[in-house]
Amino acid sequence: MPCLMLLLKAEKHTEVLAPVYGKSVMEVCIFFLCAMISVPGIAASVHQVKAFLNHTAYLSCYFPNSQKIDMRDLIVFWQKGSHRVVHEVYYGEEKRDHLSPEYINRTKVDMDKWTLQLLNAGVKDEGHYECIVQHKKEGPPKVIHTSECSLHITANYSQPEIAQLHTGELKPNGYLNLSCSSIGGYPEPKEMTWLISYENTTYKHMPHMDISQDAVTKLYNVTSKLNIPVPTNSLTNISCLLHLREQLGILVSAPLHIEIQEKEVEQVNINFSGPLIAVVVLVALLLGFVILKKIRNILSTNQSVSLAV
Numbered sequence: 001m002p003c004l005m006l007l008l009k010a011e012k013h014t015e016v017l018a019p020v021y022g023k024s025v026m027e028v029c030i031f032f033l034c035a036m037i038s039v040p041g042i043a044a045s046v047h048q049v050k051a052f053l054n055h056t057a058y059l060s061c062y063f064p065n066s067q068k069i070d071m072r073d074l075i076v077f078w079q080k081g082s083h084r085v086v087h088e089v090y091y092g093e094e095k096r097d098h099l100s101p102e103y104i105n106r107t108k109v110d111m112d113k114w115t116l117q118l119l120n121a122g123v124k125d126e127g128h129y130e131c132i133v134q135h136k137k138e139g140p141p142k143v144i145h146t147s148e149c150s151l152h153i154t155a156n157y158s159q160p161e162i163a164q165l166h167t168g169e170l171k172p173n174g175y176l177n178l179s180c181s182s183i184g185g186y187p188e189p190k191e192m193t194w195l196i197s198y199e200n201t202t203y204k205h206m207p208h209m210d211i212s213q214d215a216v217t218k219l220y221n222v223t224s225k226l227n228i229p230v231p232t233n234s235l236t237n238i239s240c241l242l243h244l245r246e247q248l249g250i251l252v253s254a255p256l257h258i259e260i261q262e263k264e265v266e267q268v269n270i271n272f273s274g275p276l277i278a279v280v281v282l283v284a285l286l287l288g289f290v291i292l293k294k295i296r297n298i299l300s301t302n303q304s305v306s307l308a309v
């Protein structure tokens with residue numbers, strides 16, 4: 001009745017405002033407005049659902065069933081996209097005749113909560129799902145409720161690990177080659193950064209991040225490389241940070257400590273000048289030996305002259 005009144009009022013106004021085509025346009029608008037009012041439970045938004053990899057995802061139908069309709073008068077089914085049936089409850093009984101193969105033996109339904117449990121959820125299960133409720137009244141079943149949800153899968157990345165790529169001992173004026181890696185995560189991370197701290201100062205580096213995805217599991221592995229001069233002025237702490245998406249936080253590596261103090265640099269210089277000092281000492285000893293020998297020869301000659309006189 002309210003829709004009919006709106007339609008009648010629309011007819012009165014459209015004759016003045018748009019006598020040629022305005023009436024039909026207004027009627028179409030009123031028709032869709034009435035359709036939305038008369039059909040309860042039509043989905044107004046898409047619910048976001050998150051689940052961890054290989055855990056259970058809960059896909060609710062969000063059906064209040066305020067009229068307390070008996071399940072034997074309802075057809076309830078979940079589908080992914082527009083053609084893959086995930087689960088079906090047909091007049092109170094679960095049916096598996098129309099299920100898509102990838103969902104067979106992977107679903108459980110709790111009709112008290114109007115929720116479908118998707119077991120062992122994987123990355124391939126991500127996507128758009130719809131729950132549809134049909135009521136059998138007079139004639140064919142009619143849709144009385146729909147709801148939509150979008151499933152997102154999360155897999156935890158491993159803690160980033162720093163590896164030293166250079167060989168041998170670190171030397172002053174050399175370069176420090178490092179890599180940082182994290183594996184087995186999802187979705188693709190945002191970025192990977194390096195923090196280098198010494199003398200109460202922290203520097204941030206953002207080199208290129210290499211990303212690879214496993215063809216089977218669809219999980220990501222990430223690596224970043226850092227090449228900097230060997231720090232020699234003080235204790236240096238180097239950390240690697242993996243920034244995740246969707247407000248999942250940041251993973252931090254165990255810090256790498258590098259300490260080459262000035263004493264060690266001086267020691268290197270001393271070690272370098274050691275052979276030279278040894279040569280100087282040896283030459284001094286040889287000169288002393290030669291001088292001593294000459295003195296002995298002179299003394300011996302003088303003694304011989306004295307005896308001859």
